[in-house]
Amino acid sequence: MPSDNTVPAMSPVSTVPVHAALRLLAMAGDLSMGQPTDQSLRSARLAERIALLGGADAEGALHARLVALLRWSGCTANAAGFAALLGDDVGGRDAMLRHALPPGHPLTFVNVEPLARIHCEVAGDVAGMLGLPPQVEAGLRHVWECHDGSGAPQRLRGAEIPDAVYYTSLAGDLEILARTHDQATAARMMRGWGDVKYPAAFAELAATHAAALLALLEQPEDDGGAALPAHPVPLHIVADLIELKLPWLTGYSRRVAELAERGAALAGLSPEQQQRLARAALIHGIGRASVANTVWERADKPSSADWEKIRLAPYWTARAGALEPLLRDEAALASHMYERLDGSGYFRSLDRDSLGLPQRLLAAAGAYAALCAPRPWRAALSREDAGRLLEEQAGRGLFDAQAVGFVLAAAGGDTAAPVRKGLLSEREVEVLRRVSLGESNKEAARVMQISPSTVRTHMESIFRKLECSTRAAATLKGLTLGLI
Incomplete structure (x- = not known):
């Protein structure tokens, strides 16, 4: 695993x-x-x-x-x-x-x-x-x-x-x-x-x-300007770039997308609904950009003023649909990720009567992926502990038990992303993975049981091979190339 x-x-x-x-x-x-x-x-x-x-x-x-x-x-x-x-x-x-x-x-x-x-x-x-x-x-x-x-x-x-x-x-x-x-x-x-x-x-x-x-600017947008290009690009580029704001989020939206898409398949939803869920997961974090890093990075409980800002993050994600009609349905679905069946979620405070299976799957996938990853205020939970906690919360009425079951089943079938052989060594991939999560050279060295100077040497090699000079750029390229 x-x-x-x-x-x-x-x-x-x-x-x-x-x-x-x-x-x-x-x-x-x-x-x-x-x-x-x-x-x-x-x-x-x-x-x-x-x-x-x-x-x-x-x-x-x-x-x-x-x-x-x-x-x-x-x-x-x-x-x-x-x-x-x-x-x-x-x-x-x-x-x-x-x-x-x-x-x-x-x-x-x-x-x-x-x-x-x-x-x-x-x-x-x-x-x-x-x-x-x-x-x-x-x-x-x-x-x-x-x-x-x-x-x-x-x-x-x-x-x-x-x-x-x-x-x-x-x-x-x-x-x-x-x-x-x-x-x-x-x-x-x-x-x-x-x-x-x-x-x-x-x-x-x-x-x-x-x-x-x-x-x-007061005229309709079609004012005679040249048409924007229309060739297809991976939607995960949007997710990857947004998550550079908080390094500990690296790859989070991709994990949620995979869990939600697989869970939807297990639930018998149509291929179109599966795709919509994956896309919604990839763009759900747009609104997070509106909240200052100091709020997200707090080690203690957010204040009431903080929560007013946090609660608006999915609202701004919903607004993305108004600016991009091609993803209107996905943005609307994405904005439900933090709703809970008992009405305690945000930003709409909806309850079970207003939340269908796609919304319930997305919420469960997002919560499970978050529990399995470290956050500034807590360590990552094991898959087993995350699953047990999610099931307990479903028992208390926060999540849909059936949706949680589909997500946990989907998580059991996870496979590692293929590493691009020959581009980086296994040790360099591990160094890149650690620094992509915001760890310093000293922190990465302690976890990997090597010296900080060795981490620095590996980073210099990573920069050279990926043709970049900053950790943020290396993280973005590493995600795009399937290295992390």
Whole structure:
């Protein structure tokens, strides 16, 4: 039987058109940055139009739109770093975008550069995994650079920075500042950042056309822009990226998806219902991005204020369906994952009369997978103990006993994901698995009974073989390649 942290192989049916994945990732990024759920969608439309005004052709304008959609796609990977600096990674980054951080705030180039490096590497890797054009990947790898060389992570300047980065930065500033202040203030601030954040000519162009650009956002989305790409991509990319926010969640949604899909098959649900459950499990964590890391990482019981935020996480997942019609049913189902038969769950506080077998299976699969994995406030339970606890809770009326039985039967048939032979050694795979869960070199060394310096040597080899330089990027690639 595999270890509790093994990620089972995923069903090949869980693919979606890339434009659907883009919208889901955009929403998750918005929530992570404390923004409205359509901020990236709005900025992407503005970036495309600013690019056209700046003389870009249709292809270049589309690249700017795609960069703007994925601009925040690396922000889950550095959430812990911003939480450590600002206390609240979500609220703090919102203040940063509004230029409303208090005097004496701790952000400096020295402590932000490592976070920008993580963000840009992960965002660029995501673009590659989604099969987007190399120009989009290049833009995302430099999305925090500034015209005058004061940006990060490489302090590029001027023409070294792709134009798509400038268009994206202008679009984001215009959308956020006009919404949180007003149009005149946005135009004034953008002009002030000319030849600092972006070329002065670009800043003047966006400021001059600010009124018309903002009016564009009041029109239907089909405003003549180029169509987004539609090739199929694995939906697990969305889950993997979201879970970088909390390393101890690595692979959690994949495990829930496999358990729910297998449990549904054992329950006799149709293949369509099985697929819907797997997809719902993979996107259920979108709303989690809205809650600060400090809340999720507490070692003691969440406060009532914490619970108000936690209870809204599945609500925001449900909202994802409104932005992506192709996954409307899955998002609605996903938002029921934390409901309980006795009405004690959230966010709707539904009871057994309102919860069908798919919802009951998803809830049982999510609870079992969580119990079998470590959390900051407790160690992982063995499969046997997790199963007994779940059965006890079903006896108390929290879970459906039949659904629990199907999930436990599904768990009994788990098989380990195939390791890509020859890419990493067995020891390197184990090191990667440990650090992907947020363990330090010292913690991984203690568990593996090797020295921290040996762990560090293995990590250097892992980075070289996976062609990355941060743990977050290595985790994402390891999941995608089936190594962890």
